[in-house]
Amino acid sequence: MTNPSITVVMPVYNVEKYIVAAIDSVLAQTFTDFEIVIIDDGGTDRSIEICESYTDPRIRIISQKNRGLAGARNTGILQSRGEYIAFLDSDDIWEPEKLALHKIHLDSNPRIGISYSGSQFIDEQGAQLRQAQRPKLENITAKDILTRNPIGNGSAPVIRKSALEVIAFGHHEEPQRICFFDESFRQSEDIELWIRLALTGRFAFEGIDGLLTRYRIVTGGLSANIAAQYESWNRVIQKTSGYAPEFIAQYRDEARAYQLRYLARRAVQMGEGAFALSLLKESLAISYAPLLKEPVKSCTTLVAAVMMRYLPANIVEKLAMRWTGGKVAA
Known part of the structure; x- marks a missing residue:
């Protein structure tokens, strides 16, 4: 078997209400040379039972004790076989052409480490809101990452795996376990990684046109x-x-x-x-x-x-x- 071009890393933790829409949006991609690595992060609802009902051979499910979003993504990266890594939070949705467009973008520009796009907001029921994230797409500096985070959300980027390998490090309690995201963060773990990668100066950040991610706004927080x-x-x-x-x-x-x-x-x-x-x-x-x-x-x-x-x-x-x-x- 040849390795897929793209690995889709999808952490799953108590999202039974949204998981079908997320998985279906990947399976509906116009670009089909991918694998989906679903990380069961120790949830207690029917999410993984739903995931197991899919028979597509491109789907792999890996279970672990709860490590949070950063830890689930780290496991997914370590288990990935693709040249590119795409993250999809399991309550978000992709447009069908997303992976195809990012693949073209990254293939055409070896200097780019992270390719991203804008995102359309949707509500809890999946209905489209009128607002969207339309970030700066070109000439991205480390300052842009720190002050404005043009990537916007965790379901927007597709990343060159070799870029992630540049910033890999050993877990502070389990040095033999390689990390990319800092698992001591339960929030802001993505912006911490983007800044760390940007400051190496080794890879560029660049966006492409289009609102290719549907980013779910879940209300009722505290x-x-x-x-x-x-x-x-x-x-x-x-x-x-x-x-x-x-x-x-x-x-x-x-x-x-x-x-x-x-x-x-x-x-x-x-x-x-x-x-x-x-x-x-x-x-x-x-x-x-x-x-x-x-x-x-x-x-x-x-x-x-x-x-x-x-x-x-x-x-x-x-x-x-x-x-x-x-x-x-x-």
Whole structure:
């Protein structure tokens, strides 16, 4: 047997509501020379039972104790046979041409280590929202990765396996186990890896046109989740400053302001208008960069937060339906 061109790594943990749509979107790809490595990360629902119902020989299921998203992705990379690695979170969906377009992009540009694309937002039921991630696609620098993370989400990139091998390291408790993502992170593990890879200067980051990932917005979270995400992001900054202190010193404030604005947008999605306003206030106190460089996005976030904070819920929902086509998603 010849090795497939692309390995799709799909961590699975208690996602029985979404897993069929995710797997079906891979099997529907126009490019077919791939394998799907499903990592059973110790969940307790019917997710893996559903995965086992598929008979496509390109699907492999690997079970492990719960290690979190970073640990599941690491296992998938280690088990991969493809030249390229594509990550798909098991609550997201791909457009049928995604793998084909990234394969062309990477084959044509050996200097590119990570190829990515924009993403369309969908709600919990899979309905399309009006908003999308349309990132910067070219001339990506390490600063862009730190401050704006153009990759956007974990289901957007397709990565050259040789690029991941450059930044591999031994697990701090199990040195014989090779890691790529830092498993001490339960959030922000992707941005930590992107920064680490970008700072090597060995591979370029470049995007392609199109909204090729459908990124699911799951509402109903708690503000505590935002606090945990911010704490995790700060750990990324702390870790990176250990080996690139000048880089972090130069761009820390701008990056922190953008991160706080992003978290304010998440707070709006969760219906936490007052919390969103406090995050925006803190962002502006650190740097005006998000407001000056992206005034429309910043002002839209502010307006959404104010509406969420002060207007009756029924009016907010009506306005949200006009603007996003679904839940509020600043």
